[in-house]
Amino acid sequence: MSQTVRMRPEGSDVPLSEAYDTALLDLDGVVYAGGSAIAHAVESLGAASRGGMHLAYVTNNALRTPDVVAEHLTELGIPTGASDVVTSAQAVARLISEQVPAGARVLVIGGEGLRVALRERGLVPVESADDDPVAVVQGYGGPQLPWGRFAEACYAIARGVPWFASNTDLTIPSARGIAPGNGAAVEVVRIATGAEPQVAGKPLPPMHRETILRTGAERPLVVGDRLDTDIEGAFNGGVDSLLVLTGVTDGAQLLAAPPQHRPTYVDADLRGLLTGQPEVVAAGGGFRCGGWTATAQEERLQLEGDGEALDGLRALCAAAWAAAGEGSCGLDGGKALARLGL
Numbered sequence: 001m002s003q004t005v006r007m008r009p010e011g012s013d014v015p016l017s018e019a020y021d022t023a024l025l026d027l028d029g030v031v032y033a034g035g036s037a038i039a040h041a042v043e044s045l046g047a048a049s050r051g052g053m054h055l056a057y058v059t060n061n062a063l064r065t066p067d068v069v070a071e072h073l074t075e076l077g078i079p080t081g082a083s084d085v086v087t088s089a090q091a092v093a094r095l096i097s098e099q100v101p102a103g104a105r106v107l108v109i110g111g112e113g114l115r116v117a118l119r120e121r122g123l124v125p126v127e128s129a130d131d132d133p134v135a136v137v138q139g140y141g142g143p144q145l146p147w148g149r150f151a152e153a154c155y156a157i158a159r160g161v162p163w164f165a166s167n168t169d170l171t172i173p174s175a176r177g178i179a180p181g182n183g184a185a186v187e188v189v190r191i192a193t194g195a196e197p198q199v200a201g202k203p204l205p206p207m208h209r210e211t212i213l214r215t216g217a218e219r220p221l222v223v224g225d226r227l228d229t230d231i232e233g234a235f236n237g238g239v240d241s242l243l244v245l246t247g248v249t250d251g252a253q254l255l256a257a258p259p260q261h262r263p264t265y266v267d268a269d270l271r272g273l274l275t276g277q278p279e280v281v282a283a284g285g286g287f288r289c290g291g292w293t294a295t296a297q298e299e300r301l302q303l304e305g306d307g308e309a310l311d312g313l314r315a316l317c318a319a320a321w322a323a324a325g326e327g328s329c330g331l332d333g334g335k336a337l338a339r340l341g342l
Contacts, residue, residue, distance in 0.1 A: 029247020062139030167201025
């Protein structure tokens with residue numbers, strides 16, 4: 001599917017919660033961090049929901065079941081049902097079910113989220129390569145996943161059994177810092193077998209398809225903090241996106257974003273759902289947003305004016321993305337970002 005190359009963030013005359021019928025929200029770095037709600041998340045989501053926007057929570061973490069995720073969100077003050085949660089385990093289970101017979105055995109290398117999702121699709125989870133599985137599925141199994149589980153995957157794959165992965169995120173945030181994610185575990189099996197898995201999770205199409213099937217969204221807005229999963233997933237799905245700056249993405253990464261990583265909108269946090277978005281306009285060889293004007297010079301991005309820091313960032317995005325075209329902007333934006341405190 002061809003995509004128009006985005007050259008600037010878009011504006012919106014109405015609150016995003018009115019412009020879109022469903023928010024497809026990432027969790028860690030957007031709604032919560034380290035298990036605790038991010039500032040303004042609970043009240044913003046509550047207001048968006050009361051205004052008629054459907055909220056769905058979309059996660060690449062295949063370990064926890066939708067029931068467990070929904071219970072956690074409800075405890076944080078965001079009333080959520082299991083049907084409002086979509087996981088990469090569900091996406092990969094559907095992908096497998098379309099390629100194997102009903103009732104087939106699937107070797108599980110991961111946690112309970114995968115087992116529940118496979119049973120939902122009428123498949124039978126098994127634990128050993130000697131249980132005659134017709135597929136292998138690998139998902140995040142938590143820090144205590146035994147090394148021997150990777151060996152079971154390798155035994156089955158070596159016998160010609162097709163291999164599936166819920167996602168390939170190399171890292172996962174934890175209360176103590178950044179830990180190896182499912183992608184790191186997938187690399188172990190890839191190195192040992194030389195095989196390549198079919199992958200379902202963000203940013204790939206199977207995850208977006210699963211989300212749309214489960215939510216029925218007609219005008220979805222993807223809301224995330226990661227360019228390479230959330231925003232690229234929206235790009236691949238041909239839908240709009242909102243990047244919030246409460247997670248892993250910083251200003252420099254945003255300015256350097258190639259086309260598939262450029263969000264439709266940029267805001268500080270989930271309060272951005274409740275407001276319109278300022279327009280970024282061409283001005284004097286550069287781009288203006290609010291009181292700021294940004295231009296691309298030979299070696300760096302320049303920023304003039306004053307006002308809201310986010311308006312300056314939006315203007316800088318336009319200058320950087322327009323200069324980069326279909327590539328990644330290599331101009332130095334450090335001084336301009338420093339002016340904004342970003």
